[in-house]
Amino acid sequence: MTSTAPAKTAPAKTAAEKTGAHTEEAAALIDDARARIDTLDDRIIGLVQERMAVSAVIQEARITSGGRRISLSREMEILASYRDALGRPGTSLAMTLLELCRGRA
Numbered sequence: 001m002t003s004t005a006p007a008k009t010a011p012a013k014t015a016a017e018k019t020g021a022h023t024e025e026a027a028a029l030i031d032d033a034r035a036r037i038d039t040l041d042d043r044i045i046g047l048v049q050e051r052m053a054v055s056a057v058i059q060e061a062r063i064t065s066g067g068r069r070i071s072l073s074r075e076m077e078i079l080a081s082y083r084d085a086l087g088r089p090g091t092s093l094a095m096t097l098l099e100l101c102r103g104r105a
C-alpha cells in the first residue's frame with residue numbers, strides 16, 4: 001500500500017505581497033488597474049491575431065499573382081508610423097509585428 005503525502009498548499013498571499021503595495025488602498029487600486037491591463041492585453045492579442053490573418057491574405061494574393069511575399073516600401077511606411085506614434089520602441093514593436101505577420105525577413 002502506498003501512502004500519500006498530504007497536499008501542500010502555499011499560504012494565501014496578502015494583498016501587499018501580490019501587488020507590492022504597502023497599504024490596502026494602494027493594493028485595491030493596483031488590483032483594479034491590473035484587471036484593466038489584462039483586458040487590454042487580451043484585446044491587443046486578439047488584434048495582433050486579426051492583423052496576422054489580414055496580412056496573410058495580402059501576402060497570399062501577392063504571391064499567387066507572381067509577386068514576392070515582402071513589400072519593403074510598405075514595411076518602411078509601417079515602421080515610420082509606429083516610430084512617429086511611439087518613438088524608438090515603436091520601431092521595435094512594428095518590427096516584431098511584421099515578424100509575426102510575415103516571418104523573419
Ligand SMILES: O=C(O)C(=O)C[C@]1(C(=O)O)C=C[C@@H](O)C=C1
Nearest residue numbers: 055058059070071074075101102
Ligand atoms: O501590406 C502588405 O503588402 C503586406 O504584405 C502586409 C505586411 C504587414 O503585415 O503589414 C506584411 C508583409 C509585407 O512585407 C508588408 C506588410
